[in-house]
Amino acid sequence: MSKSKYIRPLGKKVIRFIGLVLLIHSILYFAYEFFGERNSKLFKNDLRLDTHRSSIDFLFMGHSRPGHAINDSLIPNAFNFASNGESNIYTYYKLKYLLEQTDKDINYIVFPIGHASFFDQKNPYIVNHNYWNKYIDYTELGAAKSERFKYIQVNAQSTFTPYAHWINQVLNRKFPKLSHKKGGLHLLANNEKKQAHAYTIIKNNLESRNYFSDISLSYFKRTIALCEKHNKKVILIRYPITSYYKEASETLISQQGLNHKGLNTILSSLEKVTIWDFENLYFGRDELFKDAHHMNAAGRLEFSEFLKTRLENFTN
Amino acid sequence: MLFNSLEYLLFLPIIAIIFFRTKQKYRWLVLLVASYLFYMSWRVEYAILIFVSTTIDYWAGIMMARQSEKAKKKKYLVASLLINLGMLFSFKYLDFLNETVRTLLNWNAIDYPVGHLNILLPVGISFYTFQTLSYTIDIYRGDRDPEKHFGIFALYVSFFPQLVAGPIERSTALIPQFYAKACVNWQQIVDGTKLIVWGLFKKMVLGDNLGILVGYIYTDPQAYDGNMLIIGAFAFTIQIYCDASGYTDMAIGSAKILGIKLSDNFNRPYFSSSIAQLWRRWHITITDWVNDYLFNPLLKRNRKARYFYLVLVFVILGMWHGAGWQFVFFGLIHGLYILVGRLTDKRRKKLARNIGVAKWKTLTRNFNVLLTFTFFAFASIAFRSDGLYDTFWIMGNLFTGGEVVSHITDMPQFNASNIFAISTSFILVYGIELTNKSDLRNPFSKIKTTWFRWCIYSMVVFYILTFNVSNSTAFYYFQF
Numbered sequence: 001m002s003k004s005k006y007i008r009p010l011g012k013k014v015i016r017f018i019g020l021v022l023l024i025h026s027i028l029y030f031a032y033e034f035f036g037e038r039n040s041k042l043f044k045n046d047l048r049l050d051t052h053r054s055s056i057d058f059l060f061m062g063h064s065r066p067g068h069a070i071n072d073s074l075i076p077n078a079f080n081f082a083s084n085g086e087s088n089i090y091t092y093y094k095l096k097y098l099l100e101q102t103d104k105d106i107n108y109i110v111f112p113i114g115h116a117s118f119f120d121q122k123n124p125y126i127v128n129h130n131y132w133n134k135y136i137d138y139t140e141l142g143a144a145k146s147e148r149f150k151y152i153q154v155n156a157q158s159t160f161t162p163y164a165h166w167i168n169q170v171l172n173r174k175f176p177k178l179s180h181k182k183g184g185l186h187l188l189a190n191n192e193k194k195q196a197h198a199y200t201i202i203k204n205n206l207e208s209r210n211y212f213s214d215i216s217l218s219y220f221k222r223t224i225a226l227c228e229k230h231n232k233k234v235i236l237i238r239y240p241i242t243s244y245y246k247e248a249s250e251t252l253i254s255q256q257g258l259n260h261k262g263l264n265t266i267l268s269s270l271e272k273v274t275i276w277d278f279e280n281l282y283f284g285r286d287e288l289f290k291d292a293h294h295m296n297a298a299g300r301l302e303f304s305e306f307l308k309t310r311l312e313n314f315t316n
Numbered sequence: 317m318l319f320n321s322l323e324y325l326l327f328l329p330i331i332a333i334i335f336f337r338t339k340q341k342y343r344w345l346v347l348l349v350a351s352y353l354f355y356m357s358w359r360v361e362y363a364i365l366i367f368v369s370t371t372i373d374y375w376a377g378i379m380m381a382r383q384s385e386k387a388k389k390k391k392y393l394v395a396s397l398l399i400n401l402g403m404l405f406s407f408k409y410l411d412f413l414n415e416t417v418r419t420l421l422n423w424n425a426i427d428y429p430v431g432h433l434n435i436l437l438p439v440g441i442s443f444y445t446f447q448t449l450s451y452t453i454d455i456y457r458g459d460r461d462p463e464k465h466f467g468i469f470a471l472y473v474s475f476f477p478q479l480v481a482g483p484i485e486r487s488t489a490l491i492p493q494f495y496a497k498a499c500v501n502w503q504q505i506v507d508g509t510k511l512i513v514w515g516l517f518k519k520m521v522l523g524d525n526l527g528i529l530v531g532y533i534y535t536d537p538q539a540y541d542g543n544m545l546i547i548g549a550f551a552f553t554i555q556i557y558c559d560a561s562g563y564t565d566m567a568i569g570s571a572k573i574l575g576i577k578l579s580d581n582f583n584r585p586y587f588s589s590s591i592a593q594l595w596r597r598w599h600i601t602i603t604d605w606v607n608d609y610l611f612n613p614l615l616k617r618n619r620k621a622r623y624f625y626l627v628l629v630f631v632i633l634g635m636w637h638g639a640g641w642q643f644v645f646f647g648l649i650h651g652l653y654i655l656v657g658r659l660t661d662k663r664r665k666k667l668a669r670n671i672g673v674a675k676w677k678t679l680t681r682n683f684n685v686l687l688t689f690t691f692f693a694f695a696s697i698a699f700r701s702d703g704l705y706d707t708f709w710i711m712g713n714l715f716t717g718g719e720v721v722s723h724i725t726d727m728p729q730f731n732a733s734n735i736f737a738i739s740t741s742f743i744l745v746y747g748i749e750l751t752n753k754s755d756l757r758n759p760f761s762k763i764k765t766t767w768f769r770w771c772i773y774s775m776v777v778f779y780i781l782t783f784n785v786s787n788s789t790a791f792y793y794f795q796f
Contacts, residue, residue: 017770163782
């Protein structure tokens, strides 16, 4: 059999198969664009920021704790840009984008510190990766974490198949009985159970995160430097948590030797930065919490009112 | 560089292009450089280790061929065995021995001043050590002549598709292929790619998703009830098969693209009707190795002790898998399974005839398959547990019943999507394995309807893209 006779039928088959794959890919891609991306909280929040007026007095950034604790409609000209699982690394890139590529004029930027605020995802943060693509320089981040290939791979994967994670989310939403239940603090009957719940949360986080990461800390320093470069005032807040969470966190930190030695030195060396500690503010007020370290709607309302007064006094 | 990484996805085609673009007489060099680069991607120092092993065995082979007397040949064989097994022992078993001595002395209230050695196990050392040993033993026995070309021999030891997790190749099968002229063969490239993708599917979709569930259960087995422990045991049994056979598929597929045929390593082991048969189909190249170089020579020495040797060989096979008492126990269970199987074989057949079930051949066969799988799953508890204590604890608590759903919903990383991926991909893997009995290198060959076959191809591709576990782990057999 001549070479051309042999290759041609095979080539046709391969081309047809690639065509089929591209067709399915396109269907899934458009389904994601239409049903998935537009409905996600993260994208909606981005859209809200786009339509927000360009001058912002208080921009709240960081992970889920500020995300749950701040109702930005209660604080004049504030915007809550925090998102779940957002580490200092991701915050840095988000802020860099906002300051350097948008016309937003921000006065104060508020970051979270405190328990588990200097974490770093052990693996590239694949959840809503398509969203983060817009902000993050994965080549730089991969190099910083000495995992260049891993980050390029995740970046490529999420760019070309953003529907992958969405399909997983849809399945988890459709079958909630088979998915992880985070539970609620209000459902737990006694203090012992609440304490156990706090331990479980931290242990679960320890599975996927480095609790105190040097890279996260270095990105935090870069974030502060970025704010200084753009003449932005910085407020660091230790957000309210329950006493159970604080106890569990401190126990596990000392047990596992996870304490970050350089953190206190760095915080005390920040001269132009205001630090507020509200961690103990609602000890004994469990009704304000959704779980051991996230505030619920009532908590959000009370804390936002409290913070509003505090910010007004501070700025006057 | 894992097979399921972007690096490998780029590495393999680049090497294939360079390989086919290079003149035949230099192709070995391309593969050798690629193999060393592949191995050094874990740690650069590993290259020194494999080079030492290669040099020793090359020298031993040449020297043995120069001797006419068996006794003189033996000296070089012993040198090769001592150095290779010494390296294997130092890296793999020294820490284990150290810990065992510590435990024994501490039991007797004696202080043991030596701390943990924390020796890093070089990836794939068990595989290439056995591969080089087979070469020197073959020369000693006169089964083959020594390889004169050092580069080709070095390539035989380090050939990247099978370097870190097998199949363990015999020099007589692999070395001649490095000399043979390979042309670009599109059919082979397509078949090899299909096998790689199928291996990726088994590993990344079914294996890794099951691995999340298994990980939770085996990390803290005391937190779970009997039913969950049973689920964990069965889940791990499927996971380890998908992981190991998935790797083998990718290894065979990668080699096939380069025009090299590797040995089959897994032949539908979970469809075996006895444990002995299962071991003939599970990691075939290691089982053959153990038979040829350990069990049969022992049997020749003393046939009367054959049952003792049988159990001993399985204990060694267990220890080959890992340095820990749980692996010794894993081997022991399998040795005993096969021993009991052999001793009761006639009686069981007679019993089946007497009670009249022997005539229902399909039924008895399926029952035996199920029973074999269950026995294997039971023994695999030792394989996955963190130690002997956990092994015994799990085995002792298998039948304590208990909740399932609430435990599963307590696992933060294990959700409905994982269950969906596992159940649907399991049906596909099971269906393919059930129907494809003859052509292991072309898993889809039995699907005759074109449109259905293409649907399966598409499903495999999109499942890999959608349900792969983002923090996919290394292959389980890498640690051996």
